[in-house]
Amino acid sequence: MWNEVRLPSGHSLSSRAVWVVYLIALMFLGLFQLWDARLFVWYTDDFDYLDHIEQVKADPWGLFSPDYAASGRPLASIFFILLNALFGDAQVPQHVVLILIHVLSTWSLARLLTKLGYPLELTTLTGLLFLFNVSHYEVPYWMSCVSYMGCLVSGVWAVVAYKAWALGGSDLRLGGACFLILISTLFHAVGITFALLAPYYALRGGARVPAIVKSAWVFPLISVVLSILIMSAYPEHAQHKNVTQIDQILHVGELTLAYIGRAFLSPHWLSKAFVVGPTNIDVIAGFLILCMGCYLAYRYRSTPLDAIVWTTLAFPIFGGSTLEEFRSRYFYVANVGPSLMIAWVLIEAGTRIPKGYRDGWGRWLVPATGTVCLLWVSHGELDKTKPVFWAGIGRSYMATGAAKTGLPLLGKGILGSPENLAPIYYYRYASNAYFLGLDTRQVLEAGLNVYPNDASIVLLAETDQYISNHRIVPLDLVERVQNAGRIPVRVVSQALHNVASYLYNKEDYAAALRFYANALQVDPMKKDSTVFFANTLNRQNRHADAMTAYERYFELAQGAEMQDAIPGLLTIVNTTPKSSEAWAYLSSAYLGLGNIAEAGRAAAAGLDQIPSDPLLIQMLQEISLLHRDRGETKEANRIAEYLNKATSSLNPSLPDEPE
Known part of the structure; x- marks a missing residue:
């Protein structure tokens, strides 16, 4: 270990002094x-x-x-x-x-x-x-x-x-x-x-x-x-x-x-x-x-x-x-x-x-x-480095649902170091900005400068011109998006969906409906646009059209995704209680969430309104079997007893659960 350091000038420093300096x-x-x-x-x-x-x-x-x-x-x-x-x-x-x-x-x-x-x-x-x-x-x-x-x-x-x-x-x-x-x-x-x-x-x-x-x-x-x-x-x-x-x-x-x-x-x-x-x-x-x-x-x-x-x-x-x-x-x-x-x-x-x-x-x-x-x-x-980290922080906030906090940080990062951020940062910013009703032009222009050949950014920038003028995307642009590949379809359809959601939250249901429909033109398989399209129809009291949209949604959705349909279906069964399809879809939505008890109550409530309906009877039979498979014999027997009485035209309400 060195005790002193000799400098070229001939002077020396102690090792301790060197480390302090x-x-x-x-x-x-x-x-x-x-x-x-x-x-x-x-x-x-x-x-x-x-x-x-x-x-x-x-x-x-x-x-x-x-x-x-x-x-x-x-x-x-x-x-x-x-x-x-x-x-x-x-x-x-x-x-x-x-x-x-x-x-x-x-x-x-x-x-x-x-x-x-x-x-x-x-x-x-x-x-x-x-x-x-x-x-x-x-x-x-x-x-x-x-x-x-x-x-x-x-x-x-x-x-x-x-x-x-x-x-x-x-x-x-x-x-x-x-x-x-x-x-x-x-x-x-x-x-x-x-x-x-x-x-x-x-x-x-x-x-x-x-x-x-x-x-x-x-x-x-x-x-x-x-x-x-x-x-x-x-x-x-x-x-x-x-x-x-x-x-x-x-x-x-x-x-x-x-x-x-x-x-x-x-x-x-x-x-x-x-x-x-x-x-x-x-x-x-x-x-x-x-x-x-x-x-x-x-x-x-x-x-x-x-x-x-x-x-x-x-x-x-x-x-x-x-x-x-x-x-x-x-x-x-x-x-x-x-x-x-x-x-x-x-x-x-x-x-x-x-x-x-x-x-x-x-x-x-x-x-x-x-x-x-x-x-x-x-x-x-x-x-270059600091903006990249700002963008990372912003994106992390947005991933947890805190878009209002994360979006300004993400935008600050993108504009500070546009060439060092991947295209997905531009997609995420634009999509979330539409949901909050913010302007995206500056960020998309930066994206076009850095990624002039990225189909998603190019098509998103074209879409933005229509969105900023409160116009839906025309069919020729829809076709070009669909021909560009899966990623542009997902990016553009999500942008249109978020514009519609912003309008929906402002209670401008007519405009929201147009943009949800536009998103479905770009991606007919988009589940969230399908269910919110149906929910918007419900808001306009177009329950028959909403039921058609819910039918389409239930062809696409699985499991917990069905939760988004429950508020709209509750509206329909309250306004048109004689719709067996609405009661059946409501029961199916609860099943998708794993809530078998609520699914049974929904099907039984529908059967109270529409006695001897075969669709609802079948739903209750399947729910009874699910209870039995899970070892819930009392619940299964209770539903079986109710079905026996219902099919005998007694049509009582589903008995309360035993205390």
């Missing part, structure tokens, strides 16, 4: 890079943590409640209980704390890398590049991402402790390493990465192989057992789903290559792959990097090999969770590898300049220039 520099640069993250609103996942905190306050055993995803990362939950005690639900101070923790984690990473044997200039430059990695902008605003920071620091510390023990240290260091691996895994399941890096670095440091073989197995055991226990607390957590899909070897391998490739391809600029998912270029780059790692392992050990090993070990274990996700925050632990690689390349480049310029400060010219350029690029990329 480095921390101050990181704080300044980190706040400069990430300060705007304090303004982010709570993400939808954050509410899970906030709710979990309240449960744990009421019952400490709630820390492992299966009702909350936060149970999958217990130490992160404990941290936020403390944070909540200090700041309550205030967002800005908690985000500021996360920014500071990210900076401190970076500083700790650099110092721990020094203890692994890397030169001071390499570790400090690695930390600086790690701090400015563009994908890390997602980390300070997402509460749960503190788990990555805690996992990284405690995990690297465990690697340092194990290496020290393997090189002849006391057994206390081995115990400390085991404890730190446990802490790392309690922060996040990716802690198993460090359980594998520990023996690798011990071997790289010259430790004896027998000692490593006898001791290293305990680290993966701790991580795996702990992960299984946590998984039992919340088995649906995303970080565990890849375990159930690990048999898809080829898919896992392809995604792992894509992650490795993306980590090394774009640490300092936003890649569209972070938004739309892995690309073939990512896979090819990952394959070439692994080939280079194999070559380096065969020929000689070096820092680039360490970087490749680090990144590779992080992804097969936690590489996208469900094998479909490709989120920038998942690169946090693995991004140490690219930062280490780039720092090494910059420093090596400085040693390759002509000998006359290599003395004194000369050898730092290339690393300093390269670092400044990368930091400048990274900070400039925030103009």
Whole structure:
């Protein structure tokens, strides 16, 4: 370990002074890079943590409640209980704390890398590049991402402790390493990465192989057992789903290559792959990097090999969770590898300049220039990165039904970085804007500029011209939409449906009816438009036409979807109680919801109005059989008794349930 650092000028600094100066520099640069993250609103996942905190306050055993995803990362939950005690639900101070923790984690990473044997200039430059990695902008605003920071620091510390023990240290260091691996895994399941890096670095440091073989197995055991226990607390957590899909070897391998490739391809600029998912270029780059790692392992050990090993070990274990996700925050632990690689390349480049310029400060010219350029690029990329995250937050709110909150955030994100968002963001914005009666032209114009050949956006923009003039889409455009494929049909029909719903909520039923009908012209199989078309007819007291629409709906709908028809059918049976079809559909709707008792009451009420109706008698017979199949003999017998009396022209009401 270095006790002092000698500068090219001949002066020297103590190691402690270097690290203090480095921390101050990181704080300044980190706040400069990430300060705007304090303004982010709570993400939808954050509410899970906030709710979990309240449960744990009421019952400490709630820390492992299966009702909350936060149970999958217990130490992160404990941290936020403390944070909540200090700041309550205030967002800005908690985000500021996360920014500071990210900076401190970076500083700790650099110092721990020094203890692994890397030169001071390499570790400090690695930390600086790690701090400015563009994908890390997602980390300070997402509460749960503190788990990555805690996992990284405690995990690297465990690697340092194990290496020290393997090189002849006391057994206390081995115990400390085991404890730190446990802490790392309690922060996040990716802690198993460090359980594998520990023996690798011990071997790289010259430790004896027998000692490593006898001791290293305990680290993966701790991580795996702990992960299984946590998984039992919340088995649906995303970080565990890849375990159930690990048999898809080829898919896992392809995604792992894509992650490795993306980590090394774009640490300092936003890649569209972070938004739309892995690309073939990512896979090819990952394959070439692994080939280079194999070559380096065969020929000689070096820092680039360490970087490749680090990144590779992080992804097969936690590489996208469900094998479909490709989120920038998942690169946090693995991004140490690219930062280490780039720092090494910059420093090596400085040693390759002509000998006359290599003395004194000369050898730092290339690393300093390269670092400044990368930091400048990274900070400039925030103009693209921040809007992408705003869009992600907005879309998450909309997915939970909070369109009024999410739509402005989504629009802000789209207009801030239109070229870095997939077409689906434009579809979602336009569709929800129509439902709220908002203007979509600016967003659709941006979509046309970025995706001029996307059929859905082009046709949606044409549709918008008619919608903005309160006109339905003409038949020629309907035909072009239908000929363009399934996605344009779904996008345009949903837009028309949401316009109709906006008008319906304003009680402009005549206009709503036209747009529901227009949506059904585009997609005759659209179930929600069918049922709301029927409901709108009901609002206009056109009950016979509504029944025809409900008949069509019941040909398309299944299960819980039938719930949307119940209010309209209740209106019909109240106004035209002699319609056996209406009573039968109402009973079927309750059956679709699984409410057999209500289905029986509806059919019986219809039979009271229309004695001996064969359709309703058949409905009650089927309901009686369902009760019997479920072991509800009393209910089945009660309906059978009622049917016997009804078919005997006694026509009593269905008896009340026994108390």
